[in-house]
Amino acid sequence: MILFICVLLYLLTSTLTSKPAAGRLQWDPSGYVIFCPCMGRFGNQADHFLGALSFAKKINRTLVLPPWRTYKNVPFNDWFKTEPLKKFHRVVLAEDFMAKLAPIHWPPGRRSGWCWLPSNDKDRKCAMKEGNPFGPFWDGLKVDFDDYVIYNIGYSDTNTWQKVYPPAKYPVMAFKGAPASFPVQEEDVALHRFLEWSDTVEDEALGYINKHFPGDVFVGIHLRNGPDWANACEHVGEVHSYMSSPQCLGYSGEVIVTGKLCFPPKDEILRLLKNVVISTKAKVVYVATDKDPMIDEIKEHLKKQKVKVFHQDPWLPQIDLAILGMSDQFIGNCVSSFTAFVARERKAKNLPTSFWAYS
Structure with missing residues (x-):
């Protein structure tokens, strides 16, 4: 009887301790998109956000909700709720991503910055943190870049994005600016209903x-x-x-x-x-x-x-x-x-x- 009770207690304890801790984030093997909302004031940033949300959905990657940019980084959920956005697509706050997922899955030494440059640009330098607000934005998230990915694909060509940049090889797409156009595209205007x-x-x-x-x-x-x-x-x-x-x-x-x-x-x-x-x-x-x-x-x-x-x-x-x-x-x-x-x-x-x- 005593042996039976000991075994039962062991099984219960091991079952409880094997469960994920409350609030623990699970890594998304489909990959992530994060970007700097670095064009203009809030109105422009909001246009770009809707386009980026649409882009992340189309290429099936979790969108890392970036801080809004004023004279400092303002956490996304200071101004908007995150739960309504999850009705449309997978999202995670940038602060949570950097604290809980990045140290393991996107650690320093393996961080690439992504930027668009014309193919005839001889220098082809991806200056991810050059100038304000780019530098202060990434510094606010404690991100430095070790390498760069330069692309020429249009944001509407989602099939090519998925084919050329599979998440197994490119787990995190960290864009210098939003992967979206300004003003917001007509097809993405309705996404505003998820912004509360x-x-x-x-x-x-x-x-x-x-x-x-x-x-x-x-x-x-x-x-x-x-x-x-x-x-x-x-x-x-x-x-x-x-x-x-x-x-x-x-x-x-x-x-x-x-x-x-x-x-x-x-x-x-x-x-x-x-x-x-x-x-x-x-x-x-x-x-x-x-x-x-x-x-x-x-x-x-x-x-x-x-x-x-x-x-x-x-x-x-x-x-x-x-x-x-x-x-x-x-x-x-x-x-x-x-x-x-x-x-x-x-x-x-x-x-x-x-x-x-x-x-």
């Missing part, structure tokens, strides 16, 4: 709304009117696609982007805003902007409608984005990727969006 704000961002946005205009119908607007934007819009009349313009003009490239569409004059802003306020019976206008919120002009123009105007210039721009996404009607700039983020979120939720100077 973190509780921290959502709670702060709702907190502002509930404090200042709880229960009121409100129109959210985005005004892109800083001097840098004015300079960027000077020559748009010569092109058929400019930055995020496909979000309202379509991807066919048949329509020329006008200066008015890129940098709408104040009279156009006031005209459209008044029409929307009247049609929605809104009592509040919430303004997000990089420069001039036009508060006095809006109040004067909408004096008969007795509309309240709010603008906060939050410590985190994502708070503005979240509030705009919650508005009853949103009006934004067709060329701006900041607007595009809001427009994609609202499209996923079947909420209306309008654009300045666009019918």
Whole structure:
């Protein structure tokens, strides 16, 4: 009897200790994709993220969720939930990947950086960490590169990617920039439905709304009117696609982007805003902007409608984005990727969006 009990205790103990520890990550033999979101501000990074998510799915590799890049690395889950993304494809936070998987499966001495270079480039040097934000981004993850992989394959040619770079030989693809184009491709716009704000961002946005205009119908607007934007819009009349313009003009490239569409004059802003306020019976206008919120002009123009105007210039721009996404009607700039983020979120939720100077 004593021997039987000892054997039983041994079997139970060995069974329990052989189970993976809670929270332990399992290595994906299909391989991984990680990249630096190093092009522009958040709006551009978000476009690239959706493309990279699509790319990882198509070549069947787990996407390592990179930190967002500001003046520092911001962990992906500071701003967005990770679980909704798993409904579409396999993902893992970069911080978890580096702490739990990389030391064993992608250790120093076996880390290759990936970059696209034209085949006629004689130097063909893959400068993965040259300049800012590239160097600080990878330093933030404590990654140095020992070798390089230079490629010329388009990101849409997924069959070739799988054939030329099998995961058994290339377990981790660490791209210098996102394996995606800007703006986000039309086929990937719908992936935004898997991007959900973190509780921290959502709670702060709702907190502002509930404090200042709880229960009121409100129109959210985005005004892109800083001097840098004015300079960027000077020559748009010569092109058929400019930055995020496909979000309202379509991807066919048949329509020329006008200066008015890129940098709408104040009279156009006031005209459209008044029409929307009247049609929605809104009592509040919430303004997000990089420069001039036009508060006095809006109040004067909408004096008969007795509309309240709010603008906060939050410590985190994502708070503005979240509030705009919650508005009853949103009006934004067709060329701006900041607007595009809001427009994609609202499209996923079947909420209306309008654009300045666009019918």
